[in-house]
Amino acid sequence: MAEVEKTEVTASTWTSRRGFFTYAGWTIFLGTTLAFMAKTFSFTGFFFPKVLFEPSKKFPVGYPADFPDHGVVTLKARRVFIVREGNNFSAISMVCQHLGCAVHWTEEKGIYECPCHGSKYYKDGVNFAGPAPRPLFHFDMHLSDDGKLMVDTSTIIERVTVLTI
Amino acid sequence: MIPDLKKVIELITGNEIWKSVFRHSYEDTPRNRVLQIVGNVWMHIHPPTVRKESLNISYTFCLGGLTFFIFLFETLTGILLMFYYTPDVNRAYADMIDLSNNAAPFGRLLRNTHRWAGHAMVITVCFHMLRVFLTGAYKSPRQFNWVVGVVLLVLTLLLSFTGYLLPWDQLGYWAITVGTNMAGATPFAGYQGPFADLFGFTIDNDIRFALLGGTSIQAPALLRAYVWHCIALPSLAGGLIMLHFWRVRKDGFSGQL
Amino acid sequence: MSAAEVITKEEDSKTKVKQEKVHTWPNLVAKEFLCGLLFLVIIFFYSYYVDAPLRELANPGEPENPAKAPWYFLGLQEVLVYFDPWFAGVVLPMFIIFGLMLIPYIDTNPKGSGYYIFSERKFAITVFTFGFIYWYVLIIIGVYCRGPFWAWFWPWEQWTLDFPTPPPLWSPHWALGLLMLLAFFGGGMYYPTKRWRSWYQELGPVRYSITMFLLLVMIGTVVKSVLRLGLNMKYVLQTPWINI
Numbered sequence: 115m116a117e118v119e120k121t122e123v124t125a126s127t128w129t130s131r132r133g134f135f136t137y138a139g140w141t142i143f144l145g146t147t148l149a150f151m152a153k154t155f156s157f158t159g160f161f162f163p164k165v166l167f168e169p170s171k172k173f174p175v176g177y178p179a180d181f182p183d184h185g186v187v188t189l190k191a192r193r194v195f196i197v198r199e200g201n202n203f204s205a206i207s208m209v210c211q212h213l214g215c216a217v218h219w220t221e222e223k224g225i226y227e228c229p230c231h232g233s234k235y236y237k238d239g240v241n242f243a244g245p246a247p248r249p250l251f252h253f254d255m256h257l258s259d260d261g262k263l264m265v266d267t268s269t270i271i272e273r274v275t276v277l278t279i
Numbered sequence: 280m281i282p283d284l285k286k287v288i289e290l291i292t293g294n295e296i297w298k299s300v301f302r303h304s305y306e307d308t309p310r311n312r313v314l315q316i317v318g319n320v321w322m323h324i325h326p327p328t329v330r331k332e333s334l335n336i337s338y339t340f341c342l343g344g345l346t347f348f349i350f351l352f353e354t355l356t357g358i359l360l361m362f363y364y365t366p367d368v369n370r371a372y373a374d375m376i377d378l379s380n381n382a383a384p385f386g387r388l389l390r391n392t393h394r395w396a397g398h399a400m401v402i403t404v405c406f407h408m409l410r411v412f413l414t415g416a417y418k419s420p421r422q423f424n425w426v427v428g429v430v431l432l433v434l435t436l437l438l439s440f441t442g443y444l445l446p447w448d449q450l451g452y453w454a455i456t457v458g459t460n461m462a463g464a465t466p467f468a469g470y471q472g473p474f475a476d477l478f479g480f481t482i483d484n485d486i487r488f489a490l491l492g493g494t495s496i497q498a499p500a501l502l503r504a505y506v507w508h509c510i511a512l513p514s515l516a517g518g519l520i521m522l523h524f525w526r527v528r529k530d531g532f533s534g535q536l
Numbered sequence: 537m538s539a540a541e542v543i544t545k546e547e548d549s550k551t552k553v554k555q556e557k558v559h560t561w562p563n564l565v566a567k568e569f570l571c572g573l574l575f576l577v578i579i580f581f582y583s584y585y586v587d588a589p590l591r592e593l594a595n596p597g598e599p600e601n602p603a604k605a606p607w608y609f610l611g612l613q614e615v616l617v618y619f620d621p622w623f624a625g626v627v628l629p630m631f632i633i634f635g636l637m638l639i640p641y642i643d644t645n646p647k648g649s650g651y652y653i654f655s656e657r658k659f660a661i662t663v664f665t666f667g668f669i670y671w672y673v674l675i676i677i678g679v680y681c682r683g684p685f686w687a688w689f690w691p692w693e694q695w696t697l698d699f700p701t702p703p704p705l706w707s708p709h710w711a712l713g714l715l716m717l718l719a720f721f722g723g724g725m726y727y728p729t730k731r732w733r734s735w736y737q738e739l740g741p742v743r744y745s746i747t748m749f750l751l752l753v754m755i756g757t758v759v760k761s762v763l764r765l766g767l768n769m770k771y772v773l774q775t776p777w778i779n780i
Contacts, residue, residue: 157468157480157484157485157489158484161489161490161492162484162488162489163492163493163499166483166493166494167497168493168494168495168497169495190595190596190597190598191597193596193597208597212616212621213456213457213460213461213464213616213621213625214456214457214460215453215456215457215599215603216596216597216598216599218598218601218685220697222698223701225701227685228685228686229599229600229601229602229603229684229685229686230453230457230599230602230603230613230686231613231616231617231686232617232685232686232687234701234702242704242705243701243702243703243704243705243768244617244686244702244705245616245617245618245619245620245621247620247621247779309559312559312560312561312562313559313561315561316560316561316565322560322561322565325560325561325564325565326560327559327560327561328557328558328559328560329557329558329560329563329564330556330557330558331556331557331558333564334558334563334564334567336567341567341568341571344568344571344572345571345572345575348571348572348575349575352575352576352579368594372593372594375590376590379587379590387587388580388583388584390588391582391583391584391586391587391588392579392580392583393588394588394589395579395582395583395586395588396579398606398607398608399575399579401608405668408636409664409668412639412660412661412664413652413661414648414649414650414651414652415647415648415649415650415651415653415657416649416650417639417640417643418640418643418645418646418648418649419640419646421640422640422641423640425637425639425640426637426640429633429636429637430637432636433633436608436609439606439608440609443606446590447593447594448590448591448592448593448594449591449592449593449594449595449599449600449603450589450591450600450603450605450606451594452594452595452596453599453600453603454605454609457605457613457616460621460625461616461621461625461626462625462626463621464620464621464622464625464626465622465626466622466626466627466778469622469626471621471622472621472622472626473622473777473778474777496596533649533650534649534650534651
C-alpha cells in the first residue's frame with residue numbers, strides 16, 4: 115500500500131520518467147491545439163478571406179453640367195449624394211455614420227435623415243440630431259480625361275474640400 | 280374464418296426480430312411504466328417517477344419543454360426548407376416568392392410555420408427565463424444551469440437574427456447592415472469602435488469583416504449567415520440543450536418535483 | 537387519477553411531508569404530449585391564415601421608412617437611438633448577458649427556491665421584473681410609437697413626413713459630464729451601504745459592487761433616455777475617445 119502511494123507521488127513530479135512524459139505530452143497537445151485554434155479563430159485567421167471580389171471604389175457619376183446648379187442629387191446605386199453649389203462639387207456618402215443605413219435627402223427640410231434610428235445631418239453632412247456620432251463621409255472627386263466627374267470612395271477628404279470646376 | 284387475435288399478436292411480438300427491437304412489453308404494469316422511461320432513449324430525460332404536484336401546469340407552464348419542442352420543430356421545418364432555398368443573392372428572394380406561391384407542396388405553410396414558430400420560441404424562452412427566476416429555480420445547486428440557459432437565450436436570438444436575413448428582402452438586408460456595423464463598433468476590435476487604432480483594426484481586418492466575409496455586404500455575407508443559421512448555431516444550441524437537460528436531471532428539479 | 541396510481545414514498549427527512557409520487561409515464565408524458573400538440577395546432581392555424589413577413593427585394597440604396605427590426609430586437613433598436621453603437625450595440629448587451637449569468641452567484645438568498653413568492657425576495661424580484669418589463673416597454677415603443685425617420689408618433693396619430701425637424705442636440709462640458717457620472721455612480725454605490733447596511737454586509741463588497749453596478753447601469757440607461765427625449769442631451773460625457 116505504501117509503495118503505491120509513493121509511486122503516485124513520484125508520478126506527479128516532472129523529474130520522474132512518467133511525470134516528464136505526462137507534462138511533455140500535455141504541453142505538446144495543448145500547444146498544438148491552441149496554435150490551430152488561434153490560427154482559425156483569431157484575426158487574419160480562417161474567417162478572414164484573403165481575396166475579395168467587390169465593386170470598384172472609383173466610378174464616374176456624369177458630366178458636371180448634368181447636375182442642377184444648387185442641389186443634391188441622390189445616386190442610389192453608388193450610394194453617394196452629389197452636392198453642387200454653383201461651380202463647387204462635393205460627393206457625400208449616403209451611408210449613415212450611426213449604423214450604416216442609407217440616409218435620405220429631404221429636399222423640403224434641407225437635411226439628410228436616416229430611417230433606421232432617426233439620425234439627422236445638415237446639407238454639408240454634419241450630424242446635428244439623432245444618434246449619429248460623426249458627420250457623413252466626403253469622398254474625393256476629380257475630373258476624368260473625358261470630362262466626367264469621378265468619385266473615389268476609398269479616399270475620405272476634409273469636409274471643407276470641394277471640387278471647383 | 281376470423282383468426283385468433285391473441286395468436287396473431289403472439290406471432291408478431293413473440294418472434295426474435297420484434298424482441299430485438301422492443302425491450303419490454305407494453306402491458307400497463309408499474310414495471311413497464313418505469314421501463315418506458317428508463318429503457319427508452321427518447322424518454323429517459325425524464326425521471327421514472329415525479330411528485331404529484333409537478334403535474335400542475337401552473338409551476339412551469341410547460342415553457343422549457345415547449346421551447347425544446349419548438350427547437351425540434353424548427354429543425355424539421357428548417358431541413359425541409361433547405362431543399363428549396365439557395366443561399367445566393369440573386370436567387371434567395373425568388374426562392375422565397377416561389378415557396379410563398381406553393382411552388383413546392385405546402386411551401387407557404389412550411390415557410391410560415393418556420394417563421395412564426397421562431398417568434399414563438401423567443402417568447403417561450405423569455406418567459407421560461409422569467410418563470411425560472413420567479414420560482415428561484417436557479418439557486419444552489421442549479422447556478423450553472425442558469426448560465427447555460429442564458430447562453431441558450433442568446434443563441435435563440437442569434438438564430439432568429441441569422442434566420443430573417445436569409446430571404447434577402449429589405450428587412451434582412453438592413454438588419455445585416457445594422458447588426459454587423461454594431462460588431463464594427465466593438466471597442467478595440469471593431470474598425471469604428473473606440474480605440475480601434477490601438478491594435479490597428481481597419482475595415483478589412485476587424486470583427487465585422489469576419490462576419491461579412493468582405494468590407495461590404497455582398498454574396499459572402501449571405502452564405503455566412505446561412506451556414507451560421509443552418510449548421511453552426513443549431514449544433515451549438517443542440518449540444519447546450521443536452522447539457523441543460525442533463526444538469527436538470529443531475530441537480531434535481533426545483534421545488535422538490 | 538386513481539389512488540392506485542400514486543406511489544407513496546417514505547417521508548422526506550427534511551420537510552417531514554409525505555411525498556406523493558406518480559409514474560412519469562403516462563401521467564407527465566401525456567401532458568407534455570398534449571402541450572406539444574396544442575402548440576402545433578395553434579402554429580398551423582396561425583400560419584394558415586397569417587403569412588410570414590416578406591418585404592420587397594433588398595435595395596442597398598433605400599431602406600424602408602421606418603426600417604424596423606422584428607419585434608424582439610426593437611428594444612435594442614430603441615436603445616441604439618440613445619447611445620453610441622459601441623455602447624448600445626456591444627457593451628450594454630454584454631452587461632445584460634453577463635449580468636444575467638451572474639444572477640445565481642450574486643443572489644445568495646437561500647429562500648424562495650422552488651415556489652412563487654414575493655415577500656421573501658423583494659429586491660431580487662423587483663429588480664428582475666423591472667428589467668424584464670423595461671425591455672418590453674422599449675419593444676412596445678419601437679413597435680407602436682416610431683414612425684418615418686424614427687420620429688415619435690403616438691399609436692393613434694397618423695404617420696406623416698412633415699413633422700418638425702428636431703433641434704440640434706447638445707452635450708455638457710466634459711468636466712461637468714464626468715462630475716455627473718461620478719456623482720451618479722459614486723453616490724449610487726455609496727448611499728446603499730449606509731442606508732441598507734445589513735444588506736450590504738450580507739452580500740459582501742464584491743457581490744454588492746457587481747449588483748449595484750449592474751443596477752446603476754440599468755437605471756442610468758433609463759436616465760439617459762429621459763435626458764435625450766426631454767432635454768435633447770446628446771452625450772453625458774463627451775471626450776475625444778469615447779462618448780456616453
